[in-house]
Amino acid sequence: MALSKIWVHAEFGTDKPSSITLELISKARTLADTVEAFYAGDNADAVAAELGKYGVSKLYTIDTGGNLQGVAVASAVAAQVEAGNAPDLIMFGTTYDGRDVLGRLSVALDRPVLTNASALEVEGDEVRVTEAIFGGTQLVTSAFRCEPPHLAAFRPKSFVAEAGGETTAAVEAIDAPDKGHAKVVERHVEEHSGPILDEAAIVVSGGRGLGESDKYQLIEDLAKLLKGAPGASRAIVDAGWVPYSYQVGQTGKVVKPDIYIAAGISGATQHMVGMKGSKNIIAINKDAEAPIFGIADLGIVGDVHKVLPALIEALKNR
């Protein structure tokens, strides 16, 4: 039995709805008669047109008054639910804003949350989500034991984005009774060429084995040559070498590129859960016993300071 209605928290990427939004909607369409989305941001009409191609029949828009999304979007959605317009399930991406709205909504509706999920099933009227734990070695499936709407957040790349069920998404502005007090004063877009981390076909990540922060340049150079995105282990994010947005792992981004190159990364479970879904894994590490070699398709036991420059040179000369 399908659910009657699912809502998806829609987000905007650089120039179109973000991939995670399209992935969630594509999955939702297979499980519910009606899929609707809610959105706080610019270009609502363009977003509605795009989401319509994926089967979204209505886009609720919310004005945050220039504040962070959490309070405003949660209060608007909660008001709808309290007024009787309630879905069976509300899906979020595991993103910065997705997590903010989810946390606030959980309190507003007094509902538990399931997060970091990578699969969703409906059995009768039971909603089940699955998440990978312990470095992706175990899959835990949980079911909600409360009244809907259920709240769940999913990792990017859990589902495949596919257009379908084409319709025209009506746009309806809904009121946010509370907009909160966290004001966005200015947005800074950091210039970076190449694809973003969790959408890149090739990811090159560096870890502690690089030795010092200056050596991260090798990772950037290699990523650029391969038209991929640079990533990082938690260890060097914690050490302040690169920003949190570079982090691949349990507490960072989950990536599933065609090629993942791990350089100077030993393969802590924290890291592996974020990249073991990659199609091909290449690892370079001086320690032959490093766990990363256990999942690598090609492993080079060697010094990253020798292998990376040689590789970069070879690629430049092609």
Place this chain on the structure above:
Amino acid sequence: MNVVVCVKQIPDPAVPGELDPQTHWLKREGKLILDDSDAYGVEMALQLATAAGGGDVTLVSMAPNGETSGLRTALAMGAANAILVSDESLKGSDALSTAKVLAAAIKRANPDLVITATEATDGYTGTVPEQVAALLGLPSITFAKKIETADGKVKVERQTEAGYDEVEAPLPAVVSVTAGVVEPRYPSFKGIMAAKSKPVDTLTVADLGLEGQVGAANARQEIISVTPAEERQAGEIIEDDGEGFQKIVAFLESKKVI
């Protein structure tokens, strides 16, 4: 300025985790240590309190057993005191239960600012900071990579997909910090000695008036199966003889990415 830092004591992440076969809860027995992620918040709080001309940094934590060794680490860094909510009935708490307990304990400290990590390393649901803020009715700014307080406001550089946002909110407020927001200090010997006698106020769920509202008593989700994930097989592992990079070039060629 008084600051509360929410900290979690977790099993050593270097030791493989285990689920209780009966309850499917994460085993949290034995020695617990301060979650590394929380050291950034403790350091940030100490620096902000100093910059504001003084004030206490209070730790707020929850643990089903009376464990305090992780708290002592944070006290040794310089926190003044700790509130530990410790109760058998907290076992099986989900993120919302955890947030209810933390929020109730934070209220007692009446802080100007609450700092948390973005998520804990062991459970990593990642919603507790926002849930705590909602329960306390406070503004919140998540994923901070830089924090300042001035004129009754907190100003934050918040990590975004595209870069960062400058965000500000009136105090009191809740701010979650990313790793790397500051470099945590190592506790000094003097700090470690002083931490032994710093006050740790231990409360029960009943003290907070939350009986029956948190922990397993209020669990509204159930783990129905735990299965091993498909194992990934190792491929070719070679020792670099100076020509290892050629293997990588050949591999990339075979996958038609170059």
